[in-house]
Amino acid sequence: MVPLLLLLVVMRRIKDLDIDELREIVERVKALRSEGHSYGGIVRMISDEYNVRLSKATVIRWSKGTHSPFNRIKAISMEPSSELSYIIGVYLGDGSIHMKDNGRYVVKLKVIDREFAEAFANALDKLGIKATMGFERDSTRVDRFYVEGSNKALFRLLSGSRERLLSLAGEYPVEFLKGFFDSEGFPTISAGKTFAVQVAAVNSDLVVLEFVGKLLGVLGIGSKISKLYSKGHRVVIRGEEYSSNVDMFILWISRFEDVMRFAREIGFTAWRKEAKLRRAIELKLHYPNRKAVRLWHEEYEKGSRGYVPRANLFKPTLNSQREGAAGGSWPSPGGVWYGKDTREKEG
Structure with missing residues (x-):
């Protein structure tokens, strides 16, 4: 007798999606509703097509236009730019990314040089990401300046395809190299x-x-x-x-x-x-x-x-x-x- 194998599929949540995929799913929900599908049916269809878990209430709000999932997402350009190339260079060195428990997608840098920290903060600001800069004292290591910004699109880019990351960085080689050698x-x-x-x-x-x-x-x-x-x-x-x-x-x-x-x-x-x-x-x-x-x-x-x-x-x-x-x-x-x-x- 062949043993029964159960395949556990982990459903994705809205916060697991990048902006482009989220936009595609929102448009798909609206299209399905316009075709006459029920809200419950749309939930099942989105689950099958995208492996994404949506609540019936979410589908209702998206269909009626009473709520947009983009209200809390700061849209920034991921097109090649000098600021983006510098940020990528820094990230491939001293920079880091992590997702906090509150759902914030954080890009962070900790360094001993104020000028470096300021340059990274300025690059984030020019990209449209509000940066917080401060100074922390640590008895276990050298005191450092820190810079922190939060943006889902940038987080997804930095954590995504290395090939795409380097391709973008190479559009502005001097700025990328500056960020990398600064790090x-x-x-x-x-x-x-x-x-x-x-x-x-x-x-x-x-x-x-x-x-x-x-x-x-x-x-x-x-x-x-x-x-x-x-x-x-x-x-x-x-x-x-x-x-x-x-x-x-x-x-x-x-x-x-x-x-x-x-x-x-x-x-x-x-x-x-x-x-x-x-x-x-x-x-x-x-x-x-x-x-x-x-x-x-x-x-x-x-x-x-x-x-x-x-x-x-x-x-x-x-x-x-x-x-x-x-x-x-x-x-x-x-x-x-x-x-x-x-x-x-x-x-």
Whole structure:
């Protein structure tokens, strides 16, 4: 005797639908009612056709036009745009999405740099999503700025097809790369016997890194990808040792000409990264190795996660620091950076 197999089909709810599918079902309900079907019959037909559970009361309200399911859904454009590409770049790095118990579809970012948080909030605002920004203190880790926005359409896009996501992002490559490198990228400086400037980005998704490398190539920026470490590798984060649950890859921009092009075309939103990169480029451009190394060590000291500015250096105000940032002119070899004059004394 063949055992009886019961197939349990989990019915979807209205909140499980994306906007396009919801709109299609609403129109289908109205069409069925206009054909003379009963409300109960429409409930069964929608269940069979779309695997969606509707109540009879919902069908009545939709048919009579007394209620629209779109009243609580903020409609935004999912067409290619600079803001959407930047948001996708951030999401594929530090960004996250989750659905709260109250039905809110949340897109969130937590970072240590105010400028980065503000840029992400501005991108959400320009897309039509109200963003909330704040600062949280956490005794277990570094204090961070957070940005949070809620929109079902954006949530569905980010959690959906990776192919569609990358296709949209690629329409505005500079903005996508800006968002990705704001999240995952950093300048790396070697100041030993020689002085070298590179840019790197770390991510566990090799497909994403390969896409990033492809877009960099379109902009004339060369890069290479290698495995940083394998799953199971022991890593130390904020003094605690963990075992990595994924393979990790790193993308390098190593040729100095490529690094300079990256700084001109893309750069970093966070001022601490941008200032470090531009100061290193200035030294590399205008001084021999030995002097570049000496000047660098006068201004930066080696920390646990790379070079950081020395605490005793005078720093100008934020507005002053922003002059000459991405899109502006390069500092001259005689310029003052972090209040330190690098010019040769006359005589």
